[in-house]
Amino acid sequence: MFKRILPTASAILSGLIVLGGLLFPGYAxxxxxxxxxxxxxxxIVAFAFILGFLNLLRVHAYRVGRRHKGWFTSLLVxxxxxxxxxxxxxEGPTGPWSRRLLDALLIPGEGALLALTAVTxxxxxxxxxxxxxxxxxxxxxxxxxxxxxxxxxxxxxxxxAAAWLREVPAMAGMRGLVLGVAIGIALxxxxxxxxxxxxxxx
Amino acid sequence: xxxxxxxxxxxPDGSRFCSNCGFKLPQTRIRCPVCxxxxxxxxxxxxxxHARLNPEAESAEETGVEDLISLPTRTNGDVPDWLRGLLAxxxxxxEAIEEEPPxxxxxxxxxxxxxxxxxxPAAEEEEAPAAPAGExxxxxxxxxxxxxPAAEEEAPAAPAGExxxxxxxxxxxxxPAAEEEEEAPAAPAGExxxxxxxxxxxxxPAAEEEEAPAAPVGExxxxxxxxxxxxxPAAEEEAPAAPAEExxxxxxxxxxxxxPAAEEEAPAAxxxEAAxxxxPAVELGVEEEEEEEDEExxxxxxPSTRAPDEEIPDWLKNLGERTEDATAxxxxxxxxxxxxxxxxxxxxxTGPLPPLEDVLGEVAEAEGGPARAEIPDWVRKLRxxxxxxxxxxxxxxxxxxxxxGPLQGLSGIIPPAPALDAPPSYAPETPxxxxxxxxEAAQLWQTILERPRGRRRPVARRRxxxxxxxxxxxxxxxxxxxxxxxxxxxxxxxxxxxxxxARPAPxxxxxxxxxxxxxxxxxxxxxxxxxxxxxxxxxMDELSSALFAHLMERQVQIVAVSTSAxxxxxxxxxxxxxxxxxxxxxxxxxxxxxxxGDATSTARFLxxxxxQEAKLLIVFxxxxxxxxxxxxxxxxxxxxxxLIAAINGATAPLVRPYLESNxxxxxxxxxxxxxxxxxxxxxxxxxxxxxxxxxxxxxQWATAALILIGSAYYLFAGRKEAE
Numbered sequence: 049m050f051k052r053i054l055p056t057a058s059a060i061l062s063g064l065i066v067l068g069g070l071l072f073p074g075y076a077x078x079x080x081x082x083x084x085x086x087x088x089x090x091x092i093v094a095f096a097f098i099l100g101f102l103n104l105l106r107v108h109a110y111r112v113g114r115r116h117k118g119w120f121t122s123l124l125v126x127x128x129x130x131x132x133x134x135x136x137x138x139e140g141p142t143g144p145w146s147r148r149l150l151d152a153l154l155i156p157g158e159g160a161l162l163a164l165t166a167v168t169x170x171x172x173x174x175x176x177x178x179x180x181x182x183x184x185x186x187x188x189x190x191x192x193x194x195x196x197x198x199x200x201x202x203x204x205x206x207x208x209a210a211a212w213l214r215e216v217p218a219m220a221g222m223r224g225l226v227l228g229v230a231i232g233i234a235l236x237x238x239x240x241x242x243x244x245x246x247x248x249x250x
Numbered sequence: 251x252x253x254x255x256x257x258x259x260x261x262p263d264g265s266r267f268c269s270n271c272g273f274k275l276p277q278t279r280i281r282c283p284v285c286x287x288x289x290x291x292x293x294x295x296x297x298x299x300h301a302r303l304n305p306e307a308e309s310a311e312e313t314g315v316e317d318l319i320s321l322p323t324r325t326n327g328d329v330p331d332w333l334r335g336l337l338a339x340x341x342x343x344x345e346a347i348e349e350e351p352p353x354x355x356x357x358x359x360x361x362x363x364x365x366x367x368x369x370x371p372a373a374e375e376e377e378a379p380a381a382p383a384g385e386x387x388x389x390x391x392x393x394x395x396x397x398x399p400a401a402e403e404e405a406p407a408a409p410a411g412e413x414x415x416x417x418x419x420x421x422x423x424x425x426p427a428a429e430e431e432e433e434a435p436a437a438p439a440g441e442x443x444x445x446x447x448x449x450x451x452x453x454x455p456a457a458e459e460e461e462a463p464a465a466p467v468g469e470x471x472x473x474x475x476x477x478x479x480x481x482x483p484a485a486e487e488e489a490p491a492a493p494a495e496e497x498x499x500x501x502x503x504x505x506x507x508x509x510p511a512a513e514e515e516a517p518a519a520x521x522x523e524a525a526x527x528x529x530p531a532v533e534l535g536v537e538e539e540e541e542e543e544d545e546e547x548x549x550x551x552x553p554s555t556r557a558p559d560e561e562i563p564d565w566l567k568n569l570g571e572r573t574e575d576a577t578a579x580x581x582x583x584x585x586x587x588x589x590x591x592x593x594x595x596x597x598x599x600t601g602p603l604p605p606l607e608d609v610l611g612e613v614a615e616a617e618g619g620p621a622r623a624e625i626p627d628w629v630r631k632l633r634x635x636x637x638x639x640x641x642x643x644x645x646x647x648x649x650x651x652x653x654x655g656p657l658q659g660l661s662g663i664i665p666p667a668p669a670l671d672a673p674p675s676y677a678p679e680t681p682x683x684x685x686x687x688x689x690e691a692a693q694l695w696q697t698i699l700e701r702p703r704g705r706r707r708p709v710a711r712r713r714x715x716x717x718x719x720x721x722x723x724x725x726x727x728x729x730x731x732x733x734x735x736x737x738x739x740x741x742x743x744x745x746x747x748x749x750x751x752a753r754p755a756p757x758x759x760x761x762x763x764x765x766x767x768x769x770x771x772x773x774x775x776x777x778x779x780x781x782x783x784x785x786x787x788x789x790m791d792e793l794s795s796a797l798f799a800h801l802m803e804r805q806v807q808i809v810a811v812s813t814s815a816x817x818x819x820x821x822x823x824x825x826x827x828x829x830x831x832x833x834x835x836x837x838x839x840x841x842x843x844x845x846x847g848d849a850t851s852t853a854r855f856l857x858x859x860x861x862q863e864a865k866l867l868i869v870f871x872x873x874x875x876x877x878x879x880x881x882x883x884x885x886x887x888x889x890x891x892x893l894i895a896a897i898n899g900a901t902a903p904l905v906r907p908y909l910e911s912n913x914x915x916x917x918x919x920x921x922x923x924x925x926x927x928x929x930x931x932x933x934x935x936x937x938x939x940x941x942x943x944x945x946x947x948x949x950q951w952a953t954a955a956l957i958l959i960g961s962a963y964y965l966f967a968g969r970k971e972a973e
Contacts, residue, residue, distance in 0.1 A: 070886050073888045079857075082857075083854065083857055086847075086850055086851075086853055086854035086857070087854055089847055089850040089851075089854075090845070090846055090847040090850060090851050090854055093846040093847040093848075093850065093851070094846040094847075097846060141818060141819065141822070141843065141844070142819075142822045142841065146819065147819060147822060147823055147826070150784065150816070150819045150820070150823065151823060154784040154816070155784040155785075155787045155788075157784070158783060158784040158785035159784065159785055159787065159788050161785065162785040162786070166732070166949075166953075167725075167728060167729045167732060170728055170732065170953050170956060170957065171724070171725055171728055173953075173957045173960070173961075174724070174728070174956055174957055174959075174960030174961070174964075175960065175964065176961070176964075177960070177961045177964040177965045178964040181965070186965075189957065189961045192954075192957060193954050193957060193958055196950045196951070196953055196954035196957070197950075197951065197954045199947055199950065200951060214903065218903050218906075219903075219906055219907065219910065222903055222904055222905075222906060222907055223907045223910075225904075226907050226908075229878075
């Protein structure tokens with residue numbers, strides 16, 4: 049009852065309310081009910097974040113307590129999480145120390161890691177033909193070179209080819225992906241509304 | 251279960267009185283093989299002499315019992331077909347069913363047979379009990395045997411064994427308990443008749459007290475048989491029973507145990523006791539009083555019946571060769587009492603049977619029996635064919651005496667017969683079809699195994715170990731080259747002729763973006779969503795700087811929001827920079843903060859009335875999902891807002907279709923998009939942005955050169971190494 053039927057009934061009812069509010073936007077009660085359900089969802093998600101934060105502390109505290117492998121890293125995670133949370137609790141999310149923590153630590157660190165991926169991708173592209181000598185590998189290398197050299201001023205034709213690659217083949221592929229994602233989302237939503245899928249009960 | 255001898259009610263084991271009529275029920279006891287005392291069935295040792303009542307378990311090898319072969323369990327339903335068909339009519343007569351007394355169980359029966367045997371009614375005190383008949387007889391035969399009425403107040407004049415072979419005494423119908431020390435009744439006629447014939451006989455009425463009733467010849471025989479039988483006077487006191495053993499056919503003689511039973515006070519039954527002196531005998535329905543330990547087993551005296559020897563068939567004549575009494579009994583039985591159809595019927599093993607139709611036809615003609623056409627088909631189907639009767643061995647062949655095992659000393663035990671458990675029609679299962687792939691694999695293995703050992707076989711070559719320094723060197727050189735080129739471009743060390751003019755490629759969505767922002771009026775509300783993290787901040791800051799400069803110039807109200815935790819902080823940093831750059835309009839920017847719930851929070855935020863009054867929605871996104879949420883939820887509102895997507899270069903190809911489908915009206919992506927926005931507004935590029943563009947361009951060329959060189963090397967020169 050409380051594990052299967054009630055969650056499924058709640059999911060179906062919520063889905064129907066939100067869907068009805070979208071289909072009949074002029075009907076004020078249904079629109080208000082939709083907004084209410086969305087507001088509840090935001091509160092529940094926020095509470096889920098709190099639970100996730102506490103669970104993160106519990107898992108890493110267990111690793112530290114049992115001296116599992118990487119326990120020191122877990123200890124750093126606990127210290128960082130608790131310190132950041134305490135800092136935000138004290139001065140709010142837009143406080144000076146909170147923004148300094150973001151600007152001086154997170155942004156340079158993550159930016160450096162992203163820059164490393166550029167070097168890694170370059171090395172992977174260089175070695176690609178060492179491990180993959182098929183037509184696909186060769187085609188990938190050629191397309192990559194055209195796009196990289198498209199802005200080279202001494203090779204104007206490569207710029208035209210690069211523009212065509214971006215506008216036609218890449219666009220066709222991405223439209224197919226977007227359509228597939230949209231169909232998948234619609235199908236998943238329909239299954240949940242009809243009660244065929246119950247991800248909330250797993 | 252104990253069957254009440256009075257009313258026939260089945261009572262649970264251990265009951266002393268019938269649950270229906272209150273009659274005292276007989277009890278089951280184990281008689282000690284040493285002292286003869288009766289013990290409860292749960293005893294292992296005798297209560298009187300402490301002798302072991304049941305032998306110890308023996309291994310399967312010692313007992314000779316084969317594994318996976320079960321003992322045959324025969325019930326009444328296992329009567330041979332040829333006999334069942336003939337007995338059907340007689341057994342089903344209402345009189346026979348109503349008057350059928352409980353069948354006496356057999357002493358010394360194996361357990362599996364004893365369990366199937368019904369209980370014997372209790373005898374009175376000091377009463378000479380009726381000897382259990384059918385000792386050593388299979389249960390299905392014992393069940394078929396009719397029971398004799400009780401002889402009252404007379405001790406059996408003729409012990410069972412006297413004049414009667416032991417095996418027939420076992421087969422003989424049992425009488426209920428007689429009154430103490432009374433005269434034995436005269437032996438009824440029909441004694442010496444094989445059991446399968448005796449089963450046809452109806453039950454005799456009980457004898458009166460102090461009177462030896464003369465059993466008529468026809469008792470125990472169907473009426474139509476009784477009419478044919480001559481009248482036989484009742485036997486006088488102690489009339490010797492006719493030894494029926496000599497009138498037994500060979501197939502029945504095989505059933506007989508070798509050693510006759512005997513008792514102390516019953517000389518004729520003594521061999522029965524001597525047959526298994528060390529074997530405890532499970533006696534069913536012996537006595538209910540334990541103090542009657544000196545009680546003796548008395549074989550029911552078989553009523554003597556003499557029949558003339560005339561018209562006896564050959565196989566019945568052979569029965570009379572053992573003793574004179576048996577001959578007399580056989581003669582009495584065969585004197586006009588045996589119809590012609592009975593003479594022709596022989597049990598299995600004595601020779602091929604005549605066709606049943608012929609026999610029944612003759613019977614119908616001679617005695618007015620059932621006409622030939624009246625025989626139902628199912629009876630005909632039960633009749634065995636001649637070939638089957640001639641070729642099929644008897645379904646059981648009782649052993650003379652069991653030498654080992656728990657049944658040691660008992661005779662007439664049906665040995666395990668595997669054929670009995672075999673299904674009537676057995677067809678071996680066809681092997682499953684082997685897939686073709688398995689056949690080919692098996693043939694390949696066979697070919698490989700049969701290959702001569704001298705031939706060279708393919709062996710996987712070991713890959714040459716590559717030096718770890720080689721990869722590290724390539725990685726280091728590539729990194730240093732890229733970093734050097736970027737630094738050179740940033741510090742303006744690259745010749746301008748080589749790089750060319752910093753002119754970004756035109757983007758189709760930039761001009762609409764500039765137009766939409768340019769059309770904003772002062773104090774118009776603009777929603778700006780920051781949906782990127784710290785890693786993309788350097789790239790996205792160029793876009794936000796270009797657009798925010800335009801927005802601040804338009805003096806619009808800006809509300810920042812984010813559905814990611816980092817985005818909320820980044821939004822605050824961006825707004826702080828805008829406030830510093832444009833201090834006069836600092837009060838027109840605000841940060842709504844974090845919206846938990848991804849698409850749900852986006853929908854909720856866009857559905858609020860204040861947001862619906864906004865004039866423009868700008869989304870700075872570094873991943874496709876966040877932009878998709880805003881695009882989809884904005885399109886579902888009652889009044890969708892004009893939307894400008896400012897995205898990083900890596901995400902642009904993924905969300906480009908939204909621009910093509912006009913879900914996104916404005917567009918700017920990456921550093922090139924930021925530069926294009928400045929140029930679209932007719933403003934010169936920021937110096938920092940120009941250097942970044944130069945560095946980006948040089949880095950792209952360097953990367954292309956490295957990939958080209960590496961690909962060419964591994965495509966041609968490095969082929970050998972790669973292999």
